[in-house]
Amino acid sequence: ETGVTQTPRHLVMGMTNKKSLKCEQHLGHNAMYWYKQSAKKPLELMFVYNFKEQTENNSVPSRFSPECPNSSHLFLHLHTLQPEDSALYLCASSLVDRDNSPLHFGNGTRLTVT
Amino acid sequence: TQLLEQSPQFLSIQEGENLTVYCNSSSVFSSLQWYRQEPGEGPVLLVTVVTGGEVKKLKRLTFQFGDARKDSSLHITAAQTGDTGLYLCAGVNTDKLIFGTGTRLQVFP
Numbered sequence: 434e435t436g437v438t439q440t441p442r443h444l445v446m447g448m449t450n451k452k453s454l455k456c457e458q459h460l461g462h463n464a465m466y467w468y469k470q471s472a473k474k475p476l477e478l479m480f481v482y483n484f485k486e487q488t489e490n491n492s493v494p495s496r497f498s499p500e501c502p503n504s505s506h507l508f509l510h511l512h513t514l515q516p517e518d519s520a521l522y523l524c525a526s527s528l529v530d531r532d533n534s535p536l537h538f539g540n541g542t543r544l545t546v547t
Numbered sequence: 548t549q550l551l552e553q554s555p556q557f558l559s560i561q562e563g564e565n566l567t568v569y570c571n572s573s574s575v576f577s578s579l580q581w582y583r584q585e586p587g588e589g590p591v592l593l594v595t596v597v598t599g600g601e602v603k604k605l606k607r608l609t610f611q612f613g614d615a616r617k618d619s620s621l622h623i624t625a626a627q628t629g630d631t632g633l634y635l636c637a638g639v640n641t642d643k644l645i646f647g648t649g650t651r652l653q654v655f656p
Contacts, residue, residue, distance in 0.1 A: 437589070475551070476590075476635065476646040523589050533578045533597060533639060538589030 436460045439524050439539035446514065447547055454509040454542045456524030464529045465507040466536065467499060470521040482507065483529050514546045550574075551638055551647035559653045560626055568621045568650045570636035577639050579612055579619045584633040626654045 437458045446452050458465065467479040481489035482501040496518075498510040507524055521543050525536040551572045560566055570579070578597045582590035594603050596612035596619060603610045607630075609622040619636055631654050636647040 475648050478644075525589070533580075533595050535580055535592040535595060536590070536644065538591070540588045 437524060437526055437537050437539035439522075439542050441542055442540065443543045443545075445545045445547060446511070448514060448516070450514075451510070451512040453511065454522055454524075454544075456507040456509075456539055458505055458524075458526040458537070458539075460526060460537060462526035462528050462537070463504050464527050465501060465504070466525040466527075467497075467507070467509050468523040468525060468538075470523055470541070476523070480509075511544075514544075516546050519544055519546045551636055551645055553634070553636060553647040553650045555650060556648070557651050557653075559655070561655050562625075562627055564626050564654075566623050566626060566652070568623075568634050568652070570619045570621075570638075570647050572617050572638060572645075574638065574640060574645075575616050576645075577616070579616075579639065580637045580644070581610055581619070581621055582635040582637065584635060586632070590633075590635055623652075626652075628654050628656055630654050 440455045464483045466481050469477045469479055478491050479493045480499040485501050485504055496513050500508040521541045523541045524539045527536050528534045551570055554569045558566055578595055580595045581593045583593055584590040594605055594610045596603055596610055599614045599616045601612045607624045611620050623630055631652060634650045638645045
């Protein structure tokens with residue numbers, strides 16, 4: 434149990450589908466993140482939420498839409514994806530106010546776009 | 548763009564062997580974190596090094612932060628099959644966390 438739970442673990446979707454990824458943390462953290470992990474590439478930061486406010490959007494295409502209704506929950510809404518969006522999507526959380534606060538990751542959602 | 552290069556990219560060894568993984572950058576970091584990611588799971592923090600020249604030990608794992616805080620190394624003594632995984636370094640700079648390119652380690656019995 435990592436303290437950060439992601440669902441679903443696996444997702445296969447067509448290019449015209451709409452789906453959502455969910456992330457939940459019960460660690461009392463105040464920042465949540467979405468990362469994309471592809472083969473042969475470093476972990477790519479997509480979005481950051483500090484105290485429920487989006488503070489970073491790393492030039493992510495609009496077909497990815499994050500939502501953070503409270504400090505414990507984070508969603509990633511997906512629509513009209515491309516095959517190159519197939520990857521492992523990792524959610525993480527941390528304590529913003531603590532120096533060198535590490536990230537606590539979920540186990541990811543393995544997304545395949547067909 | 549800040550880049551953290553890890554070497555080697557892949558490493559395949561037998562149990563009992565020693566190995567070293569390197570994490571290099573031209574940028575200075577205020578601290579550096581090492582994570583291990585096992586198959587089917589997310590990365591898990593192993594250690595954070597903060598001071599230039601700092602050495603930290605975690606059982607058979609020894610982590611070192613370079614004097615100039617631009618590089619780091621991870622040395623594993625007498626590797627075990629349980630050490631198999633993806634090792635990621637991540638540098639902290641002005642509140643941003645930059646992940647390295649990763650080293651995939653496979654330890655065979």
